[in-house]
Amino acid sequence: MGTIKFGCLLLLISFGGLRISAQTPxxxxxxxxxxxxxxxxxxxxxxxxxxxxEGSKIIRIDPNAAPVNYDLRGLTVSPGWIxxxxxxxxxxxPDGKNAGAAGTTPYATYAAxxxxxxxxxAGFTTVQSxxxxxxxxLRDAIARGALPGPRIxxxxxxxxxRNEQSGTxxxxxxxxxxxxxxxxxxxxxxxxxxxxxxxxLLSQEQLNAACDEAKKLGLRTLVHxxxxxxxxxxLAGCTQIEHGPLATDDxxxxxxxxxxxxxxxxxxxxxxxxxxxxxxxATPGYPEEVFPMIKAMIPAYHDFFKQALKIQGLKIVFGSxxxxxxxGRNAEEFIDRVRDGGVDPMAAMVSxxxxxxxxxxxxxxxxxxxxxxxxxxxxLDGNPIKDITAVRRVVFVMRAGVVYKNNSYKK
Ligand SMILES: [Zn+2]
Numbered sequence: 312m313g314t315i316k317f318g319c320l321l322l323l324i325s326f327g328g329l330r331i332s333a334q335t336p337x338x339x340x341x342x343x344x345x346x347x348x349x350x351x352x353x354x355x356x357x358x359x360x361x362x363x364x365e366g367s368k369i370i371r372i373d374p375n376a377a378p379v380n381y382d383l384r385g386l387t388v389s390p391g392w393i394x395x396x397x398x399x400x401x402x403x404x405p406d407g408k409n410a411g412a413a414g415t416t417p418y419a420t421y422a423a424x425x426x427x428x429x430x431x432x433a434g435f436t437t438v439q440s441x442x443x444x445x446x447x448x449l450r451d452a453i454a455r456g457a458l459p460g461p462r463i464x465x466x467x468x469x470x471x472x473r474n475e476q477s478g479t480x481x482x483x484x485x486x487x488x489x490x491x492x493x494x495x496x497x498x499x500x501x502x503x504x505x506x507x508x509x510x511x512l513l514s515q516e517q518l519n520a521a522c523d524e525a526k527k528l529g530l531r532t533l534v535h536x537x538x539x540x541x542x543x544x545x546l547a548g549c550t551q552i553e554h555g556p557l558a559t560d561d562x563x564x565x566x567x568x569x570x571x572x573x574x575x576x577x578x579x580x581x582x583x584x585x586x587x588x589x590x591x592x593a594t595p596g597y598p599e600e601v602f603p604m605i606k607a608m609i610p611a612y613h614d615f616f617k618q619a620l621k622i623q624g625l626k627i628v629f630g631s632x633x634x635x636x637x638x639g640r641n642a643e644e645f646i647d648r649v650r651d652g653g654v655d656p657m658a659a660m661v662s663x664x665x666x667x668x669x670x671x672x673x674x675x676x677x678x679x680x681x682x683x684x685x686x687x688x689x690x691l692d693g694n695p696i697k698d699i700t701a702v703r704r705v706v707f708v709m710r711a712g713v714v715y716k717n718n719s720y721k722k
Pocket of ligand 1: 396397398441632
């Protein structure tokens with residue numbers, strides 16, 4: 312990581328004797344953040360304390376640490392958010408129309424970099440992109456500090472269910488291995504169509520092969536699923552269900568039993584299609600007649616969210632499905648979840664902090680404000696627990712100890 316190096320090497324010459332000590336390492340510089348309200352990422356709230364950062368990490372929480380470098384008192388401080396489901400390269404083209412996620416022109420490439428920057432400024436310090444092979448160079452450029460953006464985990468090329476045409480179990484296993492070799496951090500699988508066309512696009516046998524091979528390679532599997540595909544993915548040992556409407560209570564209880572995560576959406580992705588209708592209309596996959604259907608579908612997603620909340624022990628993670636038009640507006644999904652999905656505001660916050668980090672398999676590195684965690688720290692003007700719309704007012708963003716945004720003085 313190309314984080315900022317603090318201080319410099321000092322050439323210290325001792326005049327007291329003959330000994331010349333060159334390049335004595337300086338004490339690593341610490342950054343002290345003062346805060347009056349800190350959401351710890353696990354559902355707890357710290358009051359009137361200071362967060363001490365050294366390099367890319369939080370090294371301690373100490374109310375007496377000094378001197379203060381960033382005074383975030385009066386704001387709400389939180390771990391940077393994690394969006395478990397985005398399409399970071401998906402953009403509008405030079406003509407303003409939906410250009411999908413697969414573009415490789417200079418225009419598409421810069422648009423993807425701009426999506427990453429917008430996402431980071433909106434308080435999202437980690438995203439899981441599900442995904443495109445074009446994610447990989449962007450992920451790597453951000454990781455080495457060459458571009459600003461959130462930490463990216465990517466699925467590279469997803470496995471699109473096409474029934475028999477998806478291949479034999481052996482062919483599917485080979486496809487999964489190919490993604491691993493290409494640098495995928497996880498595997499994305501499309502196992503069903505949509506709420507309207509919910510039939511399975513992969514057989515149980517095909518799903519078994521995909522999720523088993525991924526597991527052998529140490530990769531998690533995120534499965535786009537509705538209705539019967541939800542149960543089939545759970546039975547196949549897959550890690551996480553994306554979307555999920557039309558699953559039954561029994562299916563959801565089976566998820567609890569098998570420790571499978573659920574990433575349902577409460578609105579942003581559909582609202583975004585409607586908001587940017589002119590830009591999506593008549594582009595591949597978005598015929599004119601689809602928009603009234605999308606609008607009509609929204610209540611089904613709200614109802615599914617409420618259904619899922621009633622299932623004891625179900626692990627619900629935050630994922631906005633951000634695509635062209637919604638990068639940088641990911642936090643709108645929090646508002647939808649609280650306002651329309653019936654989610655408790657603190658649960659909504661935690662679903663994008665420690666719960667999401669755990670789902671990503673890095674719950675000991677990100678998603679919490681505590682000693683030893685990455686210094687991914689944001690501040691909001693307002694308190695989202697009292698007013699969820701405060702998630703729109705991110706005024707401070709630090710990722711891995713580097714400050715990318717600081718409008719806190721305007722508070
Ligand atoms: Zn998606």
